[in-house]
Amino acid sequence: MDEIVYINRKTGDRVVEKVPGGGMMKFLYSSNVLGRFTLWLLIKRRFFSTMAGWFMNSRFSKKSIGKFIKTHQINMAEYIVPPNGFKHFNAFFYRKIKLDKRPIGNGIVSPADGKLLVFPSIKNTETFFVKGRPFNLSAFLQNEKDALKFEGGSMAIIRLAPTDYHRYHFPVTGFVGDNNRIFGDYYSVSPLALRQRMEIFSQNAREYVIVKSKQYGEVLICDVGATLTGSIVQSHWPNIEIQKGQEKGYFAFGGSTIILLFEKGKMTFSEDLIKNTQLGLETAIKMGETIGN
DSSP: OOOOEEEETTTOOEEEOOOTTHHHHHHHHSSOHHHHHHIIIIITSHHHHHHHHHHHTSGGGGGHHHHHHHHHTOOGGGBOOOTTOOSSHHHHHTOOBOGGGSOOOSSEEOSSSEEEEEESSGGGGGGTSOTTOOOOHHHHHSOHHHHHHTTTOEEEEEEEOTTSOOEEEOSSOEEEOOOEEEOOBOOOOSHHHHTTOGGGGGTBOEEEEEEEETTTEEEEEEEEOOTTOOOEEEOSOSSEEEOTTOEEEEEOSSOEEEEEEEOTTSOOBOHHHHHHHHTTOEEEEOTTOEEEO
């Protein structure tokens, strides 16, 4: 497995990502028999994420915060820090951001900080993932009616690394419907894993809603759980009008993914994002940045 390289959107430079636990990821998701067995036996199971979540919610995890900030050079000036500090690592992990640090752009915006891939057609995912393993909407949504709505449409994948801001927001204004929860496993969503097994998206625990937007039609937002992400927490009410940039929810400790689906012909992604994805590269993005119109 190769290193993870992404594009800095502002400079256009290629950057090698520093991956927490990258060595273990290569062991688990390579062709190594022992690694695959360990993945099947332990890592993908809910109890592994639950136990990790218990520790991250305990006071014992608090001492890890300072080292994590220093190691990954996180700019805490962007975030809201409680007067007495964070009670535990998870409280730090899903910390709130100062809203002026993430201005909301025009058009459709990124729902989260992370690394972005865009596909004008869902059928074109083989530009990044293993050929011969197309994205299956029906398996992903477990709902044939909703799958048909987005057949032939567009897709964006925003990957949140453990070092990213882990609250996510609505990319458009509209009416949000019911939350649909799909139980599943907790595989990693690192490119080291996904390049080999895109079906992970259809195996991991996930939740999705559909927002009815006047300008962009129906927009599906899916929050996908991952290794060490013990929970997906929704902070919005269903069946109400929501605003672009409004907080939708957050992930507990780990890395995870937001997937956006758009109806066919309803939107167009920004050219730089399309180009980077066609090169097989993710683009670093911030919540609120324009990703399409």
